[in-house]
Amino acid sequence: MTEPAAPTAAVLLIGNEILSGRTQDANLNHIARQLAVLGIRLKETRIVTDEEAAIVEALNALRARYTYVFTTGGIGPTHDDITSECVSKAFGRKHVIHPEAYRILAAYYAESGREFNAARLRMAHTPEGADLLENKLSRAPGFKIENVYVMAGIPAVMRAMFEAAVPSLRTGPAVRSRAIATYLPEGEIAKGLGELQGRFESLEIGSYPFVRDGKIGTTLVLRGTDGAALERAADELTALIRSLGAEPVEEGG
Amino acid sequence: MTEPAAPTAAVLLIGNEILSGRTQDANLNHIARQLAVLGIRLKETRIVTDEEAAIVEALNALRARYTYVFTTGGIGPTHDDITSECVSKAFGRKHVIHPEAYRILAAYYAESGREFNAARLRMAHTPEGADLLENKLSRAPGFKIENVYVMAGIPAVMRAMFEAAVPSLRTGPAVRSRAIATYLPEGEIAKGLGELQGRFESLEIGSYPFVRDGKIGTTLVLRGTDGAALERAADELTALIRSLGAEPVEEGG
Numbered sequence: 001m002t003e004p005a006a007p008t009a010a011v012l013l014i015g016n017e018i019l020s021g022r023t024q025d026a027n028l029n030h031i032a033r034q035l036a037v038l039g040i041r042l043k044e045t046r047i048v049t050d051e052e053a054a055i056v057e058a059l060n061a062l063r064a065r066y067t068y069v070f071t072t073g074g075i076g077p078t079h080d081d082i083t084s085e086c087v088s089k090a091f092g093r094k095h096v097i098h099p100e101a102y103r104i105l106a107a108y109y110a111e112s113g114r115e116f117n118a119a120r121l122r123m124a125h126t127p128e129g130a131d132l133l134e135n136k137l138s139r140a141p142g143f144k145i146e147n148v149y150v151m152a153g154i155p156a157v158m159r160a161m162f163e164a165a166v167p168s169l170r171t172g173p174a175v176r177s178r179a180i181a182t183y184l185p186e187g188e189i190a191k192g193l194g195e196l197q198g199r200f201e202s203l204e205i206g207s208y209p210f211v212r213d214g215k216i217g218t219t220l221v222l223r224g225t226d227g228a229a230l231e232r233a234a235d236e237l238t239a240l241i242r243s244l245g246a247e248p249v250e251e252g253g
Numbered sequence: 254m255t256e257p258a259a260p261t262a263a264v265l266l267i268g269n270e271i272l273s274g275r276t277q278d279a280n281l282n283h284i285a286r287q288l289a290v291l292g293i294r295l296k297e298t299r300i301v302t303d304e305e306a307a308i309v310e311a312l313n314a315l316r317a318r319y320t321y322v323f324t325t326g327g328i329g330p331t332h333d334d335i336t337s338e339c340v341s342k343a344f345g346r347k348h349v350i351h352p353e354a355y356r357i358l359a360a361y362y363a364e365s366g367r368e369f370n371a372a373r374l375r376m377a378h379t380p381e382g383a384d385l386l387e388n389k390l391s392r393a394p395g396f397k398i399e400n401v402y403v404m405a406g407i408p409a410v411m412r413a414m415f416e417a418a419v420p421s422l423r424t425g426p427a428v429r430s431r432a433i434a435t436y437l438p439e440g441e442i443a444k445g446l447g448e449l450q451g452r453f454e455s456l457e458i459g460s461y462p463f464v465r466d467g468k469i470g471t472t473l474v475l476r477g478t479d480g481a482a483l484e485r486a487a488d489e490l491t492a493l494i495r496s497l498g499a500e501p502v503e504e505g506g
Contacts, residue, residue: 015459016457016459016476017459017461017474018281018285018298019285019295019296019297019298020285020289020295020428020476021282021283021284021285021286021287021288021289021295022428022430022474023461024281024282024434025278025281028271028277028278028300029274029277030274031274032271032272032273032274034275035274036273036274042272042273042274043272043301043302043307044272044299044300044301044302044307045271045272045298045299045300046297046298046299047281047297047298047299048296048297049296049297050459054296054297058297062478076439076441076460076462077439077440077443078439078443078446078447078460078461079443079446079447079450079458079460080450080458080459081460086363095321114438114440114441117438117440117443117444119440119443119444119447120443120445126474149263154462175273177273177275179275185265186329186330186372187330187367187368187370187372187373188367189331189332190331190332190370190372190373191370191372193331193332193369194331194332194372197332197333204269205332206268206269206270206303206333206335207329207332207333207334208270208276209329209407212394221270221275223269223273
């Protein structure tokens, strides 16, 4: 049900802290929402540990399959920040000092009176031939190499880098959505909903049960790039809900 | 740095709603924390769309590589709930009515006065030979087949099913952790921290920068199964922080 021409994407979250349960990822949802607005279909996400083999393998699998790959995490100055080296290895490129990244960092540490030491010099390295992604917040840049965008793990910094990435992305038709909730259990609406999906193959129709105030309900989400089909399907869904004796409540997309 | 004997795991989150940005996953963090307590090392997570090829491929990749795979989502009664069929395909098994699941659901719908219709009958199907995972909350069970645990996407239901899964899991030595925060930028402590990691190869040492009250700091997390090594490393880290003129603050593991 994907628009054939729409670009696709994967996200690769790198870091033991998510898999250990210590922190809850805060980046995927932001990237997912931004990509939806840009009409880029996020098809897959992987979360891997800070281990070279795992990062290289996941990156190579994803970059071969999707239009874009966005990675977050592992580009700081400490020993566990190995993303940048791993990206170089995945691409079979030399891992080198990027002159512009060096200049940015040297100026930053000179200004702030901190030492531009060996650990910090690691942040000036990229795969040979990478383009930088500006970091308006804390300077140390991310980078882009071919179809892979390498961003920080700190959410505010990741967002700044994603913003810097946007102009280089090929966009697709925007994905629009309608969400309609009703106090019907999924099992009551499943048959009509499946038939509706059959009539609107260009749309993606999802069903998400909930319990509110002790009552069982379902949120139905219609998504697609064909606005007219979306409206027609929403009208039919509304009629279906009413035919089952319930009330539809628009939730916004 | 993994304990060789410790069991490993992957999580496979299935559902368009996470990748579309509509919802933030709430299951991974719970599973990750539970696995850490059980001494099972969560090595990878994938999030895929509700598409057969994507689910089957991810599941087969993960189940071959890790001791356990936990899936969430896609086992309800609607057309977009295809996880169960996909698991059958991945294992090359027939997708059949599980007699005990049928009995549970028939009793539930009889009690509640709702129709046990064709959509709901889908929830009584599992791959042939699966064992059920009890759902104390809303009855429709999850299931286990070989090393794969198939659970619901609704967080409360997923938790009930995970609890039902625990007795069948081989546990490993519990992973313990210490987290020590300090107002030092990562770049100041990186060198000493890398040396500390070199001296404690059995531990995993992570560094996570933060900004609090406008001050830059770093949380250092030490993780491992060797409690004595953990304490020694934490003592050395504390000394390292003090040698850099800062104060260590224990954050709890």
